Amino acid sequence: MPTPLITVTSDLGEREPSAAILKGTLLTLSPEARILDLSHEISPHSIPEAAMFAAGAVPSFPEGTIHLINVA
DSSP states (O other), rough: OOOOEEEEEESOOSSSSSHHHHHHHHHHOOOOOOEEEESSSSSSHHHHHHHHHHHGGGGSSSTTTTTEEEOO
């Protein structure tokens, strides 16, 4: 089985440990995963902004990439 590639896009920001906690949890569940941060600067609660960001970014990644989008 190939090493999973997981991209992460969120509104968590970079000043709090939330994004790091998320990545640590992913690596605990799947230690072999490659995790790539796309952005943690989506405007808070902005699902339309996250969708537009994803629509622009997702097509550039290989088939089978897991795209995690977390907008609280």
